[in-house]
Amino acid sequence: MRELDNMTVKSDKKAGCDPRDDSFDLKKTTLRVFRTNTAQGKDSHFDSLVVPVQRWTTVLDSLLYAKSYLDSSIGIRYSCRMASCGSCGMKINGIPRLACYTKISELEDPVVVCEPLPNFPVIRDLVTDFTQFFNHHKSINPYIQNLNYDKTEKIDEVSSSHSHRQSREEVDKYLQFSYCIKCGLCYSACPTVATDTKFPGPQALAQLYRYYADSRDAGKNRLNIVDDRHGLWRCHFAGSCSKVCPKGVDPALGIQLLRSYMLGISKDKRNV
Amino acid sequence: MKMLGQKNNRDNREGLKGWLNPLRYGWERVSYWLQRLTGIFLLVYFVGHVFETSSLVGGRNAWDTMLEMTQTTWGHTFLIMVIGASTFHSANGIRLIFTHVGIGLGKPGRPDYPYYPSSLNTRQRSGIWIALILTAVAMLYGANVLLGGD
Incomplete structure (x- = not known):
């Protein structure tokens, strides 16, 4: 010793x-x-x-x-x-x-x-005060929506009949965005958030992409939430959000990929 | 944008003040700032340009008087700035069109420390530098034509 x-x-x-x-x-x-x-x-x-x-x-x-x-x-x-x-x-x-x-x-x-x-x-x-920041986060429904899931089924039946196995490639599409710790640094660095209080900010938009890119998610109205002039289209790609992110989430990437789907460049979310 | 029942609070928002210093967040923020600045400058130029050409309806004398105002060293310097602004705005704008549809940003993956965001990759940075170099070349050519004499 x-x-x-x-x-x-x-x-x-x-x-x-x-x-x-x-x-x-x-x-x-x-x-x-x-x-x-x-x-x-x-x-x-x-x-x-x-x-x-x-x-x-x-x-x-x-x-x-x-x-x-x-x-x-x-x-x-x-x-x-x-x-x-x-x-x-x-x-x-x-x-x-x-x-x-x-x-x-x-x-x-x-x-x-x-x-x-x-x-x-x-x-x-x-x-x-993070109230407004968390309200933006909540507004994008940050949870997996899957209508196929029947809440009346027992857990054993769910796991046997509705298992959601994912390949490594499917996981890679959203994993980095799920590392978000909601510290608010990206929201703070964003020049659009600085002038537009209705803009959800990079954190919320990147989280929307995180759930959208998840193969388990079947939420159809998810994109409508941010299809607004104060929503997704307000991002002008200053990249400051990704620069300050301490967890390597890269919100700017998620936002642009989400936009590519909404513009029809990527037609299947599994191909983004 | 639907917010969940909370009134919007502007307290401590950086506002336009946050745009004034673009040097804090790297070249992407500088490019963002220049894109906005050149956009506003070109808008002002177009309004002035419409005003200038509208003098044609006042006859040849009115047009010649207006032309004299622009055929000065300051007028030419302003035009060189217009050349620079329009070149940067166009070149950088083309890069942004691609990035806004997710092209040239890389793919999502598993982040490893130290983190390098794939959206701020070399391709993007090269695009910004190409826009800046084209701007410098266009301005030099414009200066040579406008101020170089015969």
Whole structure:
């Protein structure tokens, strides 16, 4: 066990990251945190907080440090700390990112500016209201619709008579879109969402494609929901949604593929 | 677009302000910005162009007076910008026609870290660069014809 400890220390020293090492360089960075409280009607301002950072420190780590030791009133929303829950989205140095997924060392800037996600109403400090975003998501019926499924049948009968086996190719058509964690970064980066409140946004449209491309889905009216001048046709392919997506979902691709079907370029959804 | 009972909230929307800085999201956003900018510029030009040619109904003198206004260095510079705007808008527009119907974007697949969106692939980027190079060539040719003299 001692041998293992020594090995760990040795490898840490090699990387120059061990706090017990004299040569360990603990840097400091300045966080500029957007502060406001809409419920109390307070004016917005930025607070500057100096926090220690290491090579692996994320923006969320530094914000939590600031909240623990410098100012406990900072409002942040977070949960998993590993880019799975999509709670800690915020505008970091001008670009929407997940705070837990952004290392300060990668930003290469002595000042880290944290602001709430654009295009979302602000509740307090870095916490934004996702109600409208989730309403857009719900409006596209984000679930598999299959009229062949008879709810009166027992589970055993369903699995035997209505199994939905899919080939690898069929799964590949929608799998990447099902990785969406609903963090809202794409919605925040989209220039159309910035000006059109009725536009469902890249997240909802990509999810519509996700269910549409699923061979188990038989929803016929799904496309009618977004066949509107504020719907699918409003996307002008700026590509910013795909640029900021932390999970490789590529909403811009889903939207264009959906449009190709609606225009009749792809006639069978299984061929998209 | 049917929304589920929630009133639309414009609070914290970036609005047109979000369009002003296209450099945050890579070349695709720059191309999006230029497409819009050149579109608005060409619309203004067409309105001016209709106004200019409508002077013909006022007779030869009115037409000559109008022509004198455009046959200046500034007038030619404006025309060079029109050449550039129309070339970029057309070339990039052709690329967008293809992308809007799902051509040249790649296929969906299983994303592996680090993620590279297939819709922002080399073909798309090449299309943007070709549009920019054609614009530069057209503007240089226009400048040579309009400002180069005999």
